[in-house]
Amino acid sequence: MTETVIDQLLARAAAAEEAHKWIEAVALYEVALVRSPDHVPAMLGAAAAARANGDHARAVVFLTRADRTAPGRADISSALGEALTATSRLPEAAVAFERARAAKPLDAGLAARLGAARLAAGDAAGAVSAFEAALRLDPAEPRALGGLGSALAAAGRPLAAIEAFRRVGEPRPRADRAAALLALGDMAGGFADLDALAGRPVWATRLQAWDGFPLDRPLLVWAGSDPLDLAAFAPALPLARSLVADLVLVVPKPFVRLASALAGVSRVVADNGDIGEVIDEAGAAASLVGLPHRLGLTAGSFASTGPLLAVEPMLADRWSARLDLGRGRPAVGLVWGSGIGLADFTPLAGIGDLRFIALERLPSAMLARSSSPSGWEVAGASVRIEHPGPDFEAGIDARVDCASLISRLDAVIAIEGMPLRLAGLLGRPGVALLPAVANWIWRIEGSKTPVYPSLSLLRQVPEGALAALLPEAIQRVRGMVRG
Secondary structure, X not given: OOHHHHHHHHHHHHHHHHOOOHHHHHHHHHHHHHHOOOOHHHHHHHHHHHHHOOOHHHHHHHHHHHHHHOOOOHHHHHHHHHHHHHOOOHHHHHHHHHHHHHHXXXXXXXXXXXXXXXXXXXXXXXXXHHHHHHHHHOOOOHHHHHHHHHHHHHOOOHHHHHHHHHHHOOOOOOHHHXXXXXXXXXXXXXXXXXXXXXXOOHHHHXXXXXXXXXXXXXXXXXXXXXXXXXXXOOOHHHHHHOOEOOEEEEEOHHHHHHHOOEOOOOEEEEOOOOOHHHHHHOOEEEEOOOHHHHHOOOOOOOOOOOOOEOOOHHHHHHHHHHHOOOOOOOXXXXXXXXXXXXXXXXXXXXXXXXXXXXXXXXXXXXXXXXXXXXXXXXXXXXXXXXXXXXXXXXXXXXXXXXXXXXXXXXXXXXXOOHHHHHHHHHOOOEEEEEOXXXXXXXXXXXXXXXXXXXXXXXXOOOOOOHHHHHHHHHHHHHHHXXX
C-alpha cells in the first residue's frame, strides 16, 4: 500500500476523531498499521482515539509499541506515562516519565509530571527530588508548586511540607497539610483542616452545626466509612458527651455493634437506616473528625485517660475458651502485612515462652488443622501461629470478635491497622510496628502516643526493614507480660 493510501487512511481517521467516532478512528489507524507496521503517527493517533474513548488500557498497547519503535522520544514516553497512570499502573508510569525526562532534562513540566507519578506510586522521596528539580528549572511550575508540599508530607518531613504549603499560599483545607500540622503538634491547625474537609451528609443539613458549647439536646455525630478514623478520634467522644444531653453516633451498619461499646456514646444508629426520629430530637450535628476542632483540643488534651472501648463479656469468654487463654504461656496477638510477611517470623521459631495468635480473618487456604486448642493454625508459617478458626470475624458486625479476643490476650504485636488501634482503645499492652512515615496519631518520634498510652511504639529506620523490629518487639512484650 502506497504512502498516499496511508495518508488517506490517517485523514479518514482524523475526520472520525473530529466527529467523536473514536472506535471508527481506532479501526482506521489499525488498518494503516497493518499495512505500515512501523508508522509511529498511526500508533499515536490510535492511542489518542482510544484514550478519548476511555479505553486507556488499549492506549497503553499502542503507546508501548510506539515507544519501542521510536525510543528516546519524550512525547511518546510522556503520553505512555499518562496512559499507565489512568490504568493505575503507577510504578510503570513513573518509569515512563523518567524516560521522558531523560530525553528532555530541561523541561520543568516533565520533571513535575515525574514527581506526580512517583508520589502516586508511593515513592515520596523520589517525588520530592523531581518536584524540586522542576522548581529549579521553573520556580513558577504549577504542578511542582502544588505537589511539593504533599510529597514532603508523605516523605515524613512535615516542617518542610508546611513551609511548602505556605509558599504556595493555598487557602483551602488539605488532608496532607492537616496530617503535617498534626504530626508537628499543631492540633488547632490540623484539626481545623480536618473539620473543614469532612463531608456533610444530607440529613445533617437539617441541623445546626455544633459550636462546641453546652447543648441541652442530643448531639448527632457522624463517622465516615474508614474505621481507622473511628478508632483515632474516639478520645474526643467522652469530652463531647460531657457537654451535651446525649451523644448519638451515626456509623456504617457493620460498625454499629462495635461503636456502641465506645466510651461517651449514648446511642448508635446506622447511616443507612431511618434516622428521622433521631434528627427530630437532636439539637445539632458534627462530624467525628471535626469534634477535636469544635472542642478546641490541643496535643495535651487530646489524650486517652483510660480504656475507651468495652467488650461483650460473653463474646470475650467464647474466644477465651476457644483458645484456652489465661493458663500457661502468655498469649500474644500478631498482625502482619505491609512490610512484614509470614517468612519474617522465622526468628520467632525458637521462642517457647510465648504463644502467638493471629488476629485477622484469613482465607481457608491459609488455615491448617492443628493440635492447638482452637484446632487451627496459620498454614506455612515457620513458627506456630494459632488461629481462632474460620468463623472468626465471620459475622456482619465488623471487628467485635477481634476486640473481644484482644481483651483476653496478654499483649499484641501489630503493624498499623484496626487490630492495633483496638488494642489501644481497650488499653491493652502491645507493641506497634510503625513505618518510617506513620499516621499523625503516632507522632513523628518517641516510643509513646497519648492517644493510645498502653502501646509501645517501634519505628522503622530509613532504608531499614519493618521486620527488623520484631526481635525488639518480642523483648518489650516479655517485659510487659512479666511486669
